[in-house]
Every structure is written in C-alpha cells, then in structure tokens.
Amino acid sequence: MIDEATEFEAVHGVRPSGVWAAPGRVNLIGEHTDYNHGFVLPIALPHTTRVTARRREDGRLRLFSAQGGGTITELALDGLEPGVVTSWAGYPAGVFWALAEAGHAVGGADLYVDSDVPSGAGLSSSAALECATAAALNDLYDLGLSAPELAVLAQRAENAFVGVPCGVMDQMASSCCTDGTALFLDARTLEQRHVPFDLAAAGLRLLVIDTRVKHDLGDGAYAALRAGCERAAELLGLPALRDLAAADLGPALDRLPGELRPLVRHVVTENGRVLEAVDHLVRGDLAALGPVLTAGHASLRDDFRVSCAETDLAVEAAVAAGALGARMTGGGFGGSVIALVGAEQVAEVSAAVTAAFRAAGFAAPVAFTAVPSAGARKVG
Numbered sequence: 001m002i003d004e005a006t007e008f009e010a011v012h013g014v015r016p017s018g019v020w021a022a023p024g025r026v027n028l029i030g031e032h033t034d035y036n037h038g039f040v041l042p043i044a045l046p047h048t049t050r051v052t053a054r055r056r057e058d059g060r061l062r063l064f065s066a067q068g069g070g071t072i073t074e075l076a077l078d079g080l081e082p083g084v085v086t087s088w089a090g091y092p093a094g095v096f097w098a099l100a101e102a103g104h105a106v107g108g109a110d111l112y113v114d115s116d117v118p119s120g121a122g123l124s125s126s127a128a129l130e131c132a133t134a135a136a137l138n139d140l141y142d143l144g145l146s147a148p149e150l151a152v153l154a155q156r157a158e159n160a161f162v163g164v165p166c167g168v169m170d171q172m173a174s175s176c177c178t179d180g181t182a183l184f185l186d187a188r189t190l191e192q193r194h195v196p197f198d199l200a201a202a203g204l205r206l207l208v209i210d211t212r213v214k215h216d217l218g219d220g221a222y223a224a225l226r227a228g229c230e231r232a233a234e235l236l237g238l239p240a241l242r243d244l245a246a247a248d249l250g251p252a253l254d255r256l257p258g259e260l261r262p263l264v265r266h267v268v269t270e271n272g273r274v275l276e277a278v279d280h281l282v283r284g285d286l287a288a289l290g291p292v293l294t295a296g297h298a299s300l301r302d303d304f305r306v307s308c309a310e311t312d313l314a315v316e317a318a319v320a321a322g323a324l325g326a327r328m329t330g331g332g333f334g335g336s337v338i339a340l341v342g343a344e345q346v347a348e349v350s351a352a353v354t355a356a357f358r359a360a361g362f363a364a365p366v367a368f369t370a371v372p373s374a375g376a377r378k379v380g
C-alpha cells in the first residue's frame with residue numbers, strides 16, 4: 001500500500017482498508033452546456049485526490065485532510081444536513097449524506113485525504129474529492145454502484161449539501177474517464193463515448209495554464225447564468241436549451257429579451273463545437289481541434305462573458321506564440337486556460353504567456369502539460 005497508509009495510521013490509530021483516487025479534469029470543449037442538457041468533452045488529469053479509508057461501525061465520520069490545517073473534523077452521520085458543514089469537509093460529508101438519502105446502507109468511516117489537484121484553479125478539485133470518497137464508500141460498504149451512478153450522487157452532494165448548482169460534467173469526468181481518451185458525454189441521457197485522444201501520436205501536447213485567478217462557483221455568478229439559461233428555455237417553450245437547433249437560433253433570439261440572447265447563442269453554438277470536435281478526434285485530426293478551442297473562447301468571452309483579463313491574455317499570447325488553439329476551461333471567472341501546441345513549442349508558448357503576464361502586471365501563471373488519464377479507481 002502507498003504512503004497514505006502510514007499517514008492514515010498516524011492520524012486515526014488503525015490500519016486503513018484501502019486507498020481510492022479520483023482525478024481533476026480539464027474540459028476540451030462544451031462549457032456551460034451540461035446544465036442545459038447538452039454535450040461536453042472533458043479529459044481526466046493525471047492529478048488526483050486520494051482518499052485512504054476504513055469503515056467505522058459507530059455511525060461517525062472522522063475526516064482529515066493533508067491540506068486541511070491539521071485537525072480532524074468529526075461528524076455524526078445522523079446529524080448531517082445541508083449547510084451544517086461549511087469547510088472542505090462538506091464535500092466528503094455531502095457524499096455520505098447523498099448516499100444515505102438515496103437509501104444506500106452506508107455507515108461511518110475514517111478518511112485521510114491528500115490531493116495534488118490545484119484548488120480554485122477550475123480543475124475540479126471538489127469533484128475529485130467527492131468522487132474519490134464515493135468510490136471508497138462504494139467498495140467499503142459493497143454498494144455495487146456504477147461509476148455514472150456514483151457521479152450523479154456526487155453531483156447531488158455538491159448541489160444539495162454544499163449548495164453549488166453545478167452540472168454533472170465534473171463528477172462524470174472524475175468518475176468515468178479512461179486513460180488516453182476524452183469523454184464525449186450527453187449530459188441529458190448520460191450516454192458516454194470514450195473518444196481516443198492520443199496527443200503524443202499526433203506530435204501535440206495539451207498545455208494547462210493556471211492563471212492563479214481563483215475561481216469560485218459558489219459566489220452567485222454561476223447560479224445567475226444557469227438561471228438565465230433556464231429562463232430562456234422556458235420563454236422558448238423548450239425543456240432545455242439543448243432542444244434549440246442551430247437552424248432555429250436566429251428566430252428564437254428575436255423572441256427573447258436582449259440580455260438572454262448572448263447566453264442562448266453561446267450554448268447553441270457551443271453544443272455544435274463539441275460535435276465538431278468529436279468529429280475531428282474520431283478522424284484522428286487532432287490539430288483541427290485548435291480553431292474549435294479558440295472559437296469556443298471567443299464565445300465565452302463575448303457572449304457568455306465568463307472570461308477575465310487574465311484568461312483572455314493567456315489565450316491571446318498562446319495563440320500568438322504558435323498554439324493551434326486555446327481557451328479558458330471550466331466555469332470561468334478565472335481558473336485555467338488550455339492550449340493545444342506542437343510538441344516542440346511547449347516551452348516557447350509557456351514562456352510567451354509568462355512574459356505577457358509579467359508585462360501586464362499579473363501574477364506569474366503556472367503551466368503544465370496534461371495527458372488524458374483514468375477516472376476514479378482503487379489504488380492501494
């Protein structure tokens with residue numbers, strides 16, 4: 001068993017039963033489409049959150065995080081209610097709550113959490129924590145749930161227990177992705193297809209640039225955008241914006257108040273970009289993904305308006321330095337940018353972004369290359 005067992009024992013005084021890992025993600029394309037019942041195309045990162053765990057028979061949760069300030073959060077399963085746990089511990093506690101609420105026979109547990117998924121960087125560190133916890137409980141309590149079922153329960157934990165109205169993309173990516181592929185997901189039906197995404201074979205790299213502008217979905221802006229999209233669908237008499245065909249976009253926009261039009265235009269064109277991107281990947285033409293990424297960024301910047309000066313500059317500088325395409329990834333308001341670059345251009349593109357940030361007086365970004373990695377799994 002890996003190092004975590006020793007750390008777990010130091011904190012909890014017993015040996016753990018196992019170690020479960022779940023990754024962060026970057027979304028290649030399909031932003032703010034999941035809660036509109038549309039399409040997304042994320043990959044899992046090599047970075048994971050690991051939950052080392054053991055059952056407890058007394059209905060109590062003892063939660064410790066290596067990044068959490070050195071204290072154990074102790075909770076009674078019985079007393080769990082939305083809103084009562086406000087720290088990082090709300091994510092794992094929310095997963096216990098969601099499982100119990102859905103009627104699954106889950107009891108107490110000791111957890112030791114450690115993570116190398118950057119937090120606040122738009123890379124889904126919360127989904128990684130939820131999905132690693134869900135995978136651990138699924139095994140510890142023999143629940144027999146599938147990866148998509150665990151993802152949906154993890155989303156429920158975040159929506160109803162933590163109080164963030166996110167869609168299902170991050171949890172599905174963290175639970176269901178496989179090595180070497182992107183996850184083409186229909187967020188309405190949860191139908192999934194693992195599309196090969198072999199960057200190395202195409203002589204390409206995916207650069208992830210954390211702008212260090214902390215993003216926070218809990219601050220109301222995300223909820224307001226989601227409500228705007230749902231209102232637009234209602235005004236158009238549709239179950240969701242997914243149901244608006246690209247060919248009907250023009251007349252539909254004429255029927256909406258001005259402030260909702262750009263939101264609808266983004267969602268409809270973004271769903272189209274996901275389908276286009278999947279076509280390119282299926283044909284093995286990974287380079288053709290570049291312009292799709294850049295067009296997606298323009299739509300997030302000009303129509304959906306969730307980019308910021310730092311993400312715009314990172315995209316602009318990466319493309320000017322030779323990236324095939326770039327865009328912000330995740331919910332927005334900061335976070336990370338992805339850039340598709342030739343294998344030989346990684347250093348040049350990241351140096352150009354760093355130089356542009358310095359010239360603009362922004363804090364230095366952090367860049368790394370990512371390969372599509374595996375979803376939640378038992379690792380020890």
Ligand code: GLA
Pocket residue numbers: 030031032033034035166167168169170217330331332
């Ligand atoms: C966040 C949410 C996702 C999704 C993206 C935007 O990551 O958690 O459900 O809505 O924003 O695409």
